[in-house]
Amino acid sequence: NIVLVLAKKNGISSLEQFAIDICNHFMTTFCQVAYVKTYIQEVPWQRLHEDGVPHIHSFICVPDGIRFCEAEQCRNGPLIVFAGIKDLKLMKTTQSGFEGFYKNEHTTLPERHDRILCGELFCKWSYGECKDFDFDCIWKKIRECILEAFAGPPDCGEYSPSYQKTINCIQMLVLSRVSQVQVIEVVLNNTFFNVVDMKNLGLTNDKEVLVPVEAPYGSCACTLGRKKFFEAQGH
Amino acid sequence: NIVLVLAKKNGISSLEQFAIDICNHFMTTFCQVAYVKTYIQEVPWQRLHEDGVPHIHSFICVPDGIRFCEAEQCRNGPLIVFAGIKDLKLMKTTQSGFEGFYKNEHTTLPERHDRILCGELFCKWSYGECKDFDFDCIWKKIRECILEAFAGPPDCGEYSPSYQKTINCIQMLVLSRVSQVQVIEVVLNNTFFNVVDMKNLGLTNDKEVLVPVEAPYGSCACTLGRKKFFEAQGH
Amino acid sequence: NIVLVLAKKNGISSLEQFAIDICNHFMTTFCQVAYVKTYIQEVPWQRLHEDGVPHIHSFICVPDGIRFCEAEQCRNGPLIVFAGIKDLKLMKTTQSGFEGFYKNEHTTLPERHDRILCGELFCKWSYGECKDFDFDCIWKKIRECILEAFAGPPDCGEYSPSYQKTINCIQMLVLSRVSQVQVIEVVLNNTFFNVVDMKNLGLTNDKEVLVPVEAPYGSCACTLGRKKFFEAQGH
Amino acid sequence: NIVLVLAKKNGISSLEQFAIDICNHFMTTFCQVAYVKTYIQEVPWQRLHEDGVPHIHSFICVPDGIRFCEAEQCRNGPLIVFAGIKDLKLMKTTQSGFEGFYKNEHTTLPERHDRILCGELFCKWSYGECKDFDFDCIWKKIRECILEAFAGPPDCGEYSPSYQKTINCIQMLVLSRVSQVQVIEVVLNNTFFNVVDMKNLGLTNDKEVLVPVEAPYGSCACTLGRKKFFEAQGH
Numbered sequence: 001n002i003v004l005v006l007a008k009k010n011g012i013s014s015l016e017q018f019a020i021d022i023c024n025h026f027m028t029t030f031c032q033v034a035y036v037k038t039y040i041q042e043v044p045w046q047r048l049h050e051d052g053v054p055h056i057h058s059f060i061c062v063p064d065g066i067r068f069c070e071a072e073q074c075r076n077g078p079l080i081v082f083a084g085i086k087d088l089k090l091m092k093t094t095q096s097g098f099e100g101f102y103k104n105e106h107t108t109l110p111e112r113h114d115r116i117l118c119g120e121l122f123c124k125w126s127y128g129e130c131k132d133f134d135f136d137c138i139w140k141k142i143r144e145c146i147l148e149a150f151a152g153p154p155d156c157g158e159y160s161p162s163y164q165k166t167i168n169c170i171q172m173l174v175l176s177r178v179s180q181v182q183v184i185e186v187v188l189n190n191t192f193f194n195v196v197d198m199k200n201l202g203l204t205n206d207k208e209v210l211v212p213v214e215a216p217y218g219s220c221a222c223t224l225g226r227k228k229f230f231e232a233q234g235h
Numbered sequence: 236n237i238v239l240v241l242a243k244k245n246g247i248s249s250l251e252q253f254a255i256d257i258c259n260h261f262m263t264t265f266c267q268v269a270y271v272k273t274y275i276q277e278v279p280w281q282r283l284h285e286d287g288v289p290h291i292h293s294f295i296c297v298p299d300g301i302r303f304c305e306a307e308q309c310r311n312g313p314l315i316v317f318a319g320i321k322d323l324k325l326m327k328t329t330q331s332g333f334e335g336f337y338k339n340e341h342t343t344l345p346e347r348h349d350r351i352l353c354g355e356l357f358c359k360w361s362y363g364e365c366k367d368f369d370f371d372c373i374w375k376k377i378r379e380c381i382l383e384a385f386a387g388p389p390d391c392g393e394y395s396p397s398y399q400k401t402i403n404c405i406q407m408l409v410l411s412r413v414s415q416v417q418v419i420e421v422v423l424n425n426t427f428f429n430v431v432d433m434k435n436l437g438l439t440n441d442k443e444v445l446v447p448v449e450a451p452y453g454s455c456a457c458t459l460g461r462k463k464f465f466e467a468q469g470h
Numbered sequence: 471n472i473v474l475v476l477a478k479k480n481g482i483s484s485l486e487q488f489a490i491d492i493c494n495h496f497m498t499t500f501c502q503v504a505y506v507k508t509y510i511q512e513v514p515w516q517r518l519h520e521d522g523v524p525h526i527h528s529f530i531c532v533p534d535g536i537r538f539c540e541a542e543q544c545r546n547g548p549l550i551v552f553a554g555i556k557d558l559k560l561m562k563t564t565q566s567g568f569e570g571f572y573k574n575e576h577t578t579l580p581e582r583h584d585r586i587l588c589g590e591l592f593c594k595w596s597y598g599e600c601k602d603f604d605f606d607c608i609w610k611k612i613r614e615c616i617l618e619a620f621a622g623p624p625d626c627g628e629y630s631p632s633y634q635k636t637i638n639c640i641q642m643l644v645l646s647r648v649s650q651v652q653v654i655e656v657v658l659n660n661t662f663f664n665v666v667d668m669k670n671l672g673l674t675n676d677k678e679v680l681v682p683v684e685a686p687y688g689s690c691a692c693t694l695g696r697k698k699f700f701e702a703q704g705h
Numbered sequence: 706n707i708v709l710v711l712a713k714k715n716g717i718s719s720l721e722q723f724a725i726d727i728c729n730h731f732m733t734t735f736c737q738v739a740y741v742k743t744y745i746q747e748v749p750w751q752r753l754h755e756d757g758v759p760h761i762h763s764f765i766c767v768p769d770g771i772r773f774c775e776a777e778q779c780r781n782g783p784l785i786v787f788a789g790i791k792d793l794k795l796m797k798t799t800q801s802g803f804e805g806f807y808k809n810e811h812t813t814l815p816e817r818h819d820r821i822l823c824g825e826l827f828c829k830w831s832y833g834e835c836k837d838f839d840f841d842c843i844w845k846k847i848r849e850c851i852l853e854a855f856a857g858p859p860d861c862g863e864y865s866p867s868y869q870k871t872i873n874c875i876q877m878l879v880l881s882r883v884s885q886v887q888v889i890e891v892v893l894n895n896t897f898f899n900v901v902d903m904k905n906l907g908l909t910n911d912k913e914v915l916v917p918v919e920a921p922y923g924s925c926a927c928t929l930g931r932k933k934f935f936e937a938q939g940h
Contacts, residue, residue, distance in 0.1 A: 001811045004431050039308060048382060050389045058386035062299040090298030091280060106706045108670045118283030143563045148282060150291035154285045196239050200578045208460050209243050236576045341471045343905045435813045449920045474901055478914050518852060520859045527718060528856035532769040533795030559766030561750060617753060621763035624755045666709050679713050 002026075016081050016135040019071035025075055037072040063087060064120075067139060083139055084124035090150050091118040096160045108162045115193070116210065117163055121146065122187040123170070127180050142174055142181070149173040163190050164220050171224040183225035190218040250275045251316050251370040252308035262308055272307040290400075298322060301354075302374060316373055319359035325385050326353040331395045350428070351399055351445065356381065357422040360406070362415050377409055377416070384408040398425050399455050406459040418460035425453040472496075476512065485510045486551050486605040489541035490680070496542055509544040526628045533557060537609060541669075553609055554594035560620050561588040585663070587633055591616065591656040597650050611650070612644055619643040633660050634690050641694040652693035660688040707731075718829040720745045721786050721840040724776035732778055742777040768792060770826075772844060788844055788858050789829035795855050796823040821898040821915065822868055826851065830879065830889040832850045838885055847879055847886070868895050876929040888930035895923040 006025060012018045019038040026036045046062045048055040065088035071080045096117035098109070123146060127133065149170040152158025160166045167186045175186050193210040241260060246454060247253045254273040261271045281297045283290040300323035308314045331352035333344070362368060384405040387393025395401045402421045409419050428445040476495060482488045488653035490510040496506045529604045531547040543549045566587035568579070595605060595614060619640040622628025630636045637656045644654050663680040711730060717723045724743040731741045750769045753760040770793035778784045802820035803814070828851060832838060854875040855864025865871045872891045881890050898915040 001813055004433070004446075005436055005438065005446050005811055008433065008438055008440060048325075048386050048389075050383065050386070052462065055386050055389040055392070057327055057392045058382075059326040059328070059330045060299055061326070062297060064295055064297040064299075090283075091294040091296070092292055093294070094292045104254040106671060106710055108706055119410045147293075148285065149293070151283050151285070151290050154283075154290040157290070163303040198239070198243065201236065201240055201576060203240065203243055205243060209239050209281070211239075212685065213683075215682065236578055240576055341475055341906060343471055436811060447920065448918075450917065471906065472902070473918065474914050474916075475906055475908065478903065478908055478910060480793070492919040517854050518859075520853065520856070523859040525862070527797055527799045527861040527862045528852075529796045529798070530852070531796070534765055534767040534769075541878050560753075561764040562762055563764070564762045580832055590925070617763075617765070621753050621755070624753075624758040627760070627762045640765050655896050668713065671706060671708065671710055673713055675713060676722060681709075 004025075009135045015042060015067065015069045016071070016083055016133075019069050020079065022080065023071045023073050023079060027075065030115065033075070035072070035074050037069065037070065039070050041066060041068040064089075065143065069135075078129070081110075081127045082124055083127070083135065083142075085139075085143060085146070088121040088123070089119070090121055090147075092118065092151065092157070095152070095157045096166075098162050098200070100161060107222070114207070117190065118193065118212070119163065119188045119190040121150075123184065125174065125181045125184040126150060127182040128182045133180055138178060138180055142178055145173045145177055146170050163188055163218070164222070167220055167222050168224070171222065175224065175226065183223060185223040186220065187219065187221040190220075192217065221229070242326070248306045249370040250277060250302065251306070251318055251368075253315065254304050255316065258306045258308050258314060262310065268310070268466070270307070272305065272310050274303065274305050276301060284318040299324075299413070300378065303358075304370075316362045317359055317360070318370065318377075320374075320378060320381070323356040323358070323381070325356060325382075326351065329393065330387070330392045331398075331401075334398050335396060349442070350397060352401070353428065354398065354423045354425045356385075357418070358419065360400070360409065360416045360419040363417045368415055373413060373415055377413055380408045380412055383406050386469065397452045398423055398453070399457070401450070402457050403459070404453055406457065410459065410461065418458060420456065420458040422454065422456040425455075427452065481654050484605040485512060485537065485539045486541070486603075489539050490549060490551065493541045493543050493549060494652075497545065503542050503545070505542070505597075507540065508539065509540050511536060511538040528541065528615075534559075537615065539605075540594075548599070551597045552594055552604065553597070554592070555609075555613060555616070556592045558593070558616070559593040560591060561586065561590070562616075562621065562627070562630065565622070565627045566633075568632050570631060574689055584677070587630060587636070587660065588663065588682070589633065589658045589660045591620075594652065595644065595651045595654040598652045603650055608648060608650055612648055615643045615647055633658055633688070634692070637690055637692050638694070645694065645696065653693060655691065655692040655693040657689065660686065719840040720747060721773045721776070721788055721838075724774050725784060728776045728778050728784060729802065730860060738780070738841065740777070742775065742780050744773065746771060746773040763775075770848065773830075774840075776796070783834070785831045785901065786834070787829055788840065788847075789827070790848060791827045792842075792853070793826040793828070793851070794819065794824070795826055795852075797856065797862070797865065800857070800862045801868075803867050805866060807844050821910070822865060822895065822899065824868065824893045824895045825918070826855075827892040828875070828889065828927075830886045832885050833887045843883060843885055847883055850878045850882055851875050868893055868923070869927070871925050872925055873929070876927065880929065880931065885925065890928040892924065892926040895925075897922065 003022060006021050009017070010018070010021050015220065019040050022038045023036045027034050040170040044063045044066060045059040048058040048060050050132055065085045068084050068086060070082040070084075071079060072082075093116055094114060096115055097111070097113040098115065099111040099113060101107075101109075101111075123142075149172075150166060158179060160169075167188050170186055171184050174181055194213055195207050196205055196209045196211055198209070199204040237260060238257060241256050242253070245253070246257050254275050257273045258271045267423050279298045279301060280294040283295050284438055300320045303319050303321060305317040305319075306314060307317075315371060325422040328351055329349060331350055332348040333350065334346040334348060336342075336344075336346075356379075360377065383439070384407075385401060395404075402423050405421055406419045409416055427448040430442050431440055431444045431446055433440040434443070472495060473492060474493050477488070477562045480488070480491050489510050493506045496503050499698055503652065514531060514533050514536060515529040518528040518530050535555045538554050538556060540552040540554075541549060542552075563586055564584055566585055566626070567583040568585065569581040569583060571577075571579075571581075592611075619642075620636060630639075637658050640656055641654045644651055662683040664683055665677050666675055666679045668675040668679070707730060708727060711726050712723070715723070715726050724745050727743045728741045728833075730740050749766060749768045749771060750764040753763040753765050770790045773791060774786040775789075775791050777782060777787075793848055798821055799819060801820055802816070802818040803820065804818060805815040806812075806816075809931075825883040828847075830847065854877075855871060874895050876889050879886055899918055900912050901914045901916055903909055903910040903914070
């Protein structure tokens with residue numbers, strides 16, 4: 001009920017503002033509450049367009065990366081706001097390899113210089129002291145950074161020597177372009193694609209026919225932050 | 236292996252052509268085969284664009300309606316090709332009601348003249364004798380018909396007295412615009428949205444705060460075809 | 471509402487009887503109805519037991535094969551009742567091979583004489599003219615037949631030369647033991663398990679360490695019926 | 706590869722021991738590793754039985770609560786082992802209410818003294834210093850505690866004034882019976898069931914016909930530990 005009442009009274013100017021409102025409500029109303037955490041996820045409805053004209057009342061669900069946010073607060077502590085994107089599936093059909101990795105007696109994986117990189121990306125970042133941020137605008141900017149760092153320039157692309165490196169590029173670009181972001185976590189699952197060996201079938205296969213290998217898949221999670229943030233945490 | 240070999244040898248000019256190729260292969264290679272059915276589904280990868288420029292090797296997965304097709308053939312029978320779209324989620328936030336329906340002693344549902352229509356659409360159609368159809372082009376045209384019939388004109392929309400009527404409009408529009416379609420089946424699930432009663436909370440709620448009711452939901456399936464098709468079937 | 475009212479008035483003596491009641495209601499109440507199909511699925515709640523004592527009001531959900539049924543009727547046609555089990559996951563860790571299969575130039579799969587058979591079974595059968603069947607009892611008996619034919623005797627098991635043959639054994643056993651079943655359809659998905667090649671790691675691997683290959687997987691669907699049934703259908 | 710090699714070399718005496726082995730391997734082999742976390746989940750295969758006789762090679766998948774464990778270690782810190790159960794669906798058809806809760810101007814929920822309690826339970830606990838625990842035996846004992854505290858005695862059951870209280874009972878019983886458990890977290894989602902109002906249909910409904918309300922659902926998460934544990938953490 002409280003969530004519905006707050007939606008009615010305050011409206012939802014942005015996901016993040018609504019998460020903050022809910023946190024504030026519980027902190028200020030109930031003195032016995034020691035900690036509040038709010039999670040909000042958007043259903044990705046987009047307005048329909050016909051020949052470029054936006055439709056007055058019709059929408060289509062386009063789940064190409066789901067927006068979410070969190071707000072959390074301990075009593076006597078700062079309000080921390082996180083935002084993120086999940087279920088964002090991306091693929092590079094070339095200019096991706098896996099090379100220069102640590103090898104020991106357990107390593108059987110060969111180096112690869114032209115493979116497919118295909119994965120599901122999860123990204124979550126925290127804002128510093130929340131002033132009057134335009135959360136919608138920042139979120140869109142970060143989504144663009146992710147796509148740009150993943151793909152490289154549209155005309156020539158960019159070589160990825162590993163998906164770990166790609167994750168790092170995404171994080172570096174976001175931190176350099178979006179000053180409000182303090183810490184950014186990225187998780188990328190990588191589904192492998194096998195080039196089918198067709199020799200026994202009397203055929204060559206120059207990376208024309210590939211089959212996805214759904215399990216086991218690689219997964220890499222990395223968290224990167226600004227120096228001052230980690231210093232403040234005592235690290 | 237056969238599917239991989241055919242992909243390598245013939246390429247995939249369209250989903251439907253590839254389904255036809257697989258059918259033909261089994262029918263012509265194995266005389267003991269009495270019936271073949273092929274189902275192919277597309278993973279909805281779309282090329283990334285940066286500022287309108289298509290990216291050379293990067294893609295994003297955009298599941299706003301999944302394209303699929305089927306080809307089936309009985310020995311000595313015609314090859315029948317179906318195509319379709321599934322998991323297409325659409326919503327009208329207004330200009331939708333539910334009225335004029337049959338009522339008896341079991342009816343407790345009131346008539347509604349302004350509700351939300353929100354559902355997941357499945358649509359499958361059959362082509363007649365397959366000549367040299369441009370399957371990709373026809374599929375896109377049918378998808379546009381579905382959206383147009385669901386939404387109405389972008390500037391004013393169109394009132395839907397029931398989602399059953401909306402299904403019928405979709406089918407009529409496809410059959411009138413796309414001569415290659417013989418029969419079209421549409422299934423639409425309708426998730427209800429309750430306008431939250433806020434009187435006990437001391438608030439009015441003029442359709443501002445709604446809650447989806449995920450179960451039970453309404454579902455309507457309807458198949459519509461051209462007269463000559465059903466006559467040929469002896470109906 | 472009608473389903474709820476029928477549940478209240480008639481109770482649910484068995485899934486199948488309730489499906490029949492719903493069919494009958496629509497056929498006898500609405501003369502414009504030409505065809506009715508009912509599908510009912512059970513949520514697999516089982517009564518909790520403590521040291522063998524059944525609990526008076528507590529249940530646990532045990533989804534080891536979901537029971538479902540269908541009833542369908544065309545006006546002026548007979549009422550046909552189907553029952554089935556789905557999502558039944560079974561595994562044989564040995565005594566399973568794949569041999570004696572048709573080979574041509576596209577065959578690269580070697581014969582195997584000791585592999586894991588692991589799959590998800592779907593089974594659906596139709597009853598003949600429904601008299602006063604004890605649907606619950608028959609369903610349990612068929613479930614036992616499926617497990618017995620899949621596994622073989624508990625002390626020594628039974629060799630399966632292919633999962634296609636195992637499907638056939640299941641169908642033959644059900645038809646021989648349960649006279650009420652007219653036609654039985656079985657679908658079995660087979661997930662492969664690779665014995666990991668550990669030579670490059672300096673280790674032997676005598677089928678101790680295996681990895682499941684989730685896609686692509688094999689799938690076989692087969693429908694088997696009594697002779698008189700197919701004669702009646704004109705086949 | 707390392708996981709496969711460890712499975713081959715050490716075998717898997719229990720999930721927890723295998724998780725510990727993996728942690729140890731990374732900590733002792735790579736001096737640059739600062740933190741390791743392992744998660745292992747069991748696929749719930751159970752040996753088939755025919756008339757009480759265990760089958761030599763056949764298994765059935767029975768997902769009535771999935772066992773998992775985690776092991777985590779920071780360099781120079783202790784190895785912490787967690788175990789748990791998830792996706793355990795339980796129901797009480799009576800002797801469950803919701804009463805005595807805090808009320809203010811936002812409260813519209815009435816007190817209930819006989820409702821259905823139906824939810825999905827997640828439970829995770831940590832062990833103290835791991836000596837030679839019989840992890841399998843402890844896990845089974847905790848599962849029994851959960852069921853016993855949820856259900857009460859089989860002959861008369863036990864009244865639950867709220868599912869929050871039921872969670873607390875589960876935690877208290879586990880901590881009192883299983884000395885190795887230091888902290889226990891329980892999350893219980895509660896799906897509501899509406900008693901259908903049949904007055905407008907001219908029928909009474911004495912809790913005979915109910916409909917589940919899948920969203921929104923209640924959810925409660927609670928973590929409970931021994932005093933000495935929290936003192937050691939500085940709380």
